[in-house]
Amino acid sequence: MKFAARKTQSGSELATELRAIVGSDAVLTDAVSLRPFECDGLTAYRELPLMVVLPASISQIQAVMKACSRRQVPVVTRGAGTGLSGGALPISNGVLLSLTRLNSILQIDADARTARVQPGVTNLSISEAVQHLGLYYAPDPSSQIACSIGGNVAENSGGVHCLKYGLTVHNILQLKVVTVDGELMTVGSESLDSPGFDLLALMTGSEGMLGVVVEILVKLLPIPPVAQVVMASFNDVEQAGDAVATVIGAGILPAGLEMMDSYAISAVEDFVHAGYPKDAAAILLCELDGTIEEVEDQIEKVEELFRTGGATGTWVAKDAESRDRFWSGRKAAFPAVGRISPDYYCIDGTIPRRELGKVLVRTAQLSEEFGLRVANVFHAGDGNLHPLILYDANNKGELEKTEELGNQILELCVQVGGTVTGEHGVGVEKLRPMCLQFEDAVLEQFHRLKAALDPDTLMNPGKAVPTLARCAEFGAMHVHQGQLPHSDLERF
């Protein structure tokens, strides 16, 4: 009944109330103004919200949440909108709460190695603001120029340096969160732990389902004086995977350890000319950072381990220029693939590294079966695989086919003991494989946990955790190959 009430409710009353809170220019309701907010980085899913609200302060956010809560209107929080799983996809009868106006760095404490920032601040701008102090913010998702720190918290974002420096959850100390009923709560502290349950960990990666993150105290690290990169080429992907295991088994913890397969290599090489060997079946990029002495101790060792592990060639980038060139290829992998295909679809499964060979072989088979090309880039150090499926959305049915292939790759990741998402989040995109990964009792526990913070399911409803009914529905969908009507998401 509640849902019927939401449907029939007049949006204009709410808009009037919200305009009184945030000002008339900060509530958008006409279709043209709403259009830019219809999707996030996952553009295959689009929906116009009832309205977009752009608050400029915590107290405004509190008032907006109170109003929406009282009227039982769902709220989707949005940062920069660079997310890749549809976590910020609007709901047609809900408010889209955009936090882009909260974009100030509030305080930098060099001694404490912390920065207090608003959620709309971009990831990279934090590091830029503290660079003169010899400090930086470690997590570096590939979208770091544009993505916001609030979104990073919501997704527990990673990047290429996770193995050594951790995810967002390891690099934040405190959050201010506005609850669904508009109360302000502080979780975490300026110290290294807090009394009670670890709500800081719970909020991180909760995809806007449990509260609105309105302020973040991030941890900063001293910039390592030296970073060097070794590149190695291999004739065999599995051999490259084994070489990764050998390096880690030898007690070396690289700052970054990335792999690309031949398809990704040639796409990248044609695009940015990073100097990658185009005849290789796979290349590894291994970055070591620390003091000069530490890096010197390790770099030769890594090169030697790669050589004895069957590398057909190794190259060391000793200066910043050649290091940047080596990385330029990896960083351009997605756009490079985008250049050779009208559309691509990025998968985000994580696997135990030992299963890499098996997963890549099976992925190649699936790619053939579906008639869709797949390029693989891989955060090899931490097992996070990003197969990029190349497709053309203009070809009827190709997106659906792509999603089905993606789903089967994720099934495979779960089967070998991995997970359906390493860093991009579940959003709307991975609800179906979530049913594969988690048992019913666990999904129900997740829902009870959400209800403890959001009893009326008003915050980003329908995302991140599928209902059991939804999983049953997916079971049926499986037969019909993904004719999923996305507009029904609000029926939760």
Place this chain on the structure above:
Amino acid sequence: MSGNDLKAELIAAVESAYQNGEKLRIRGSGSKFFFGNPVVATPLDVSAHSGVLSYEPAELVITARAGTRLSEVTNLLAESRQILGFEPPWFGEEATIGGTVACGLSGSRRPFAGSVRDFVLGINCINGKGEYLSFGGQVIKNVAGYDVSRLMVGALGALGVVCEVSLKVLPQPEVETTRVLEFDDEAARTEMIRLNCLPLPLSGLSYHQGLLRIRLSGTENGVRAAEKQIGGELDHEGDVYWQDLKEQKLNFFFRNQSLWRLSVAATAPALNLDGDCLLDWCGALRWVYTDDSPDAVFAAANSMGGHATLFKADSGWPQGRFSELEEPAKSIHSRIKSAFDPKGILNPGILYEYC
């Protein structure tokens, strides 16, 4: 792999307690039984549910049943020159991995390498209804579902009986050494902060009564270069010092008095409390013996952006060992507790009367 699988028995025990509304006191080896508010309830012994289930050094992941002894885990990791990066305090030879995770305590390496919750990848537990639930997994990067594994860390069993744990492990540093320097109290805090902002291979910063100890861990040449930069003397007994600090076997800890643990901002000034104070974690962790009132201790921690715990109480201490929570966190704690343990049978009141 060796060990005993008592999963079925543990599930049955919790299920039956749920049916009967019987309260349970979860217990591992009892090495950290002093920690948390006292709970009077039927014991549920998890210590026999033991054994390492998987360990592959190249994956940097170990999975073990909750009752597995830390000694077994540590020895196994040492064979492959790996360690638990958070340097857990044992407080007893029989300490278990489940108890370690439930208590959420980390040693001197914590500010530099991370805390126990930072290393937890997955937890299987039994909730208050007797349901066996798997959260997280065995891979380092995993954002599927709410991070319940980390929520369980330090929850002292109030949300579930921890049955299996997967932890990320770290390579053992090639070389480890300790420098000792003389400083007065204020200068020591300043020096710790200064060092902590430099790119040095630090793994410990502790201060007590005039002596600042700096532990360095890393490659041979990396540590040697840092030694030169830092100066001071080599502490030949360094390893013993950090071990005794972790296990509270330094002379400092031998007193007939309640021991307070204050977790504050590292940059916080000296505490406004009478008594003796030992600093760990670059000054962010302060062990305190004081005659001041509990209210004064809680207030002191609070004023420095942190919190206090009555870590070891002399006999007869009532409830109230943790800094109080404020609303709305308090109500949310209570509702989260109910979401996992609707009848409140798991370690009731161990954190607060409401969870």
